[in-house]
Amino acid sequence: MxxxxxxxxxxxxxxxxxxxxxxxxxxxxxxxxxxxxxxxxxxxxxxxxxxxxxxxxxxxxxxxxxxxxxxxxxDAGADEAARLIDEHVARIVDDAAAARRKAAALKSALGGELPGLLIAVLKGPVLADAVEQVLTATAHEPGMAVLAGLHVEARPGALALTATDRYRLSTRTLVPARPTERTWAGTIDGDDLRAAAATVRRSALVRIEAVPHGIRLRMPERADRHCRLLSEDFPDHRLMLASLGEVGTRATVPKELLLRALEEHPGDCVTLHVCADGVTVQPSHDDDPPVQLPAAVTGAALRIRFEMTTLYPAVSTAIGPDVMVELRGHDGPVTIRSADRGDLTTLAMPVAFAPSA
CATH class of the missing domain: 1.10.1660.10 (Multidrug-efflux Transporter Regulator; Chain: A; Domain 2)
Incomplete structure (x- = not known):
């Protein structure tokens, strides 16, 4: 050359x-x-x-x-190169998670493995389900680590788990297997809790103890799991809940039918028409037929529009065969919860939608 x-x-x-x-x-x-x-x-x-x-x-x-x-x-082709890169990144993520767990345990050991403050004893499968349900309302935002965390509030007879990504707020209240007189509150790293969920699920009972810089999950015949405490203040979700407007329309819909309609909907956004005849999932195009769902509806008819990534997780994590959707107009926060169990509640924000559309 x-x-x-x-x-x-x-x-x-x-x-x-x-x-x-x-x-x-x-x-x-x-x-x-x-x-x-x-x-x-x-x-x-x-x-x-x-x-x-x-x-x-x-x-x-x-x-x-x-x-x-x-x-x-x-030296590999495109597909093989992509596979090798994915494998490498997965190893890095696994190694980082393992390092975080070992570091938390090491810090506890350096502190003399002081007894933690017992804040709750829960059945492992119940706790794991609750953590995974509520964590669907988290998000990883640069500079806002708290939005990827789970806020834990322990009070006598109850343990409340709450998460929000500013577009959704999900909260579930659990009744401990053993009552405690202690109160405690803190926001725990969501990734640490996700990593611990599989182990927690296989444990009959889990002791949740507050320790410096986090919580310790103690399980019989299993290694302790340490989850980090986040330093940022959690958004004032109590004020948000207290300031909600009056519910104008309620609809109780079969969960599986609604999920199926959302799964088959081709758009990134979905419009629901709620009226006395039921709930209709509006088509994305004029040529497509609407999907009509049976529902028990009270209150005024209205149309409301959601991002699919906001509505679907809120519905999918609801407990029980039916979900109750409580609406506060076309632009107000919507409450989605079980029709017969109120211990898991999710608020979902609709997207801008003209009432005359």
Missing amino acids: PPSELMPIGVFAQRTGLTSSALRFYADSGLLPPAEVDPLSGYRYYAADQVLRATALRRLREIAMPLAAVEAVL
Whole structure:
């Protein structure tokens, strides 16, 4: 290749975001040899068609991929490369979760493994279900870690779990298997709780203890699980609940029928028409037929519109065969809960919708 078509190592470094020293290392390791090397000066030159490989190499190293794995990805086809990247990221996530658990246990041990403050004793399967249901209302937002957390409030005879992503608020109240006289409140890292849920589910009873910087889940014949406490203040959900307007319309709908209609709806948003005849899931296009669902309805007829990602999780986590939907106009927060059990309640915000539409 004529020298005029090649790039000196400095120019190639600028084009790819790699330093000259890194390019020399990758050349020596065989991952990215230069197109040509001047036999007298030893100066290295690179071709334009090497930019893509060099850029991919840099990005793979930025996600901490080992050199051997990098070479496998660079030499693989698109599908195989994607699979290898997914496997690498999954290992990183698993390793990070394991490191967090070990760090929490280590901090507790360095503190002398002080006895925790017992805040509740619950059946493992019940606690795991409640955690997974309420955590559907969380979100990972940059700079707002609290939105990915679960707020725990322990009071005599009850344990309340609450989460919100600002578009939904989900709360469930559990009755402890053993009553406690203690009160406690804190927001726990949602990812830690998700990681612990499978172990919790297999335990007959779980002791929840408050410890410095988090909670400790103690289970017979299983290792303790430590979940971190978040330092941010949880949104004032009690004020939100207290300030809700009057319910104007109530509809009780079979849960499975509503879920099926939402699953088959092709749009990102869904419009419900609630009237005395029942609940109708409106089509996305005029050519599609509406889906009419049987429902017991009281109050004024109205149309209301939701993001699918807001409505579906709220309905799917409801307890029991029927869900009650309580509406406060076309633009007010909607309460979705079991028709016969009120211990899991979700508030869902509709999207802007003109009343005359």
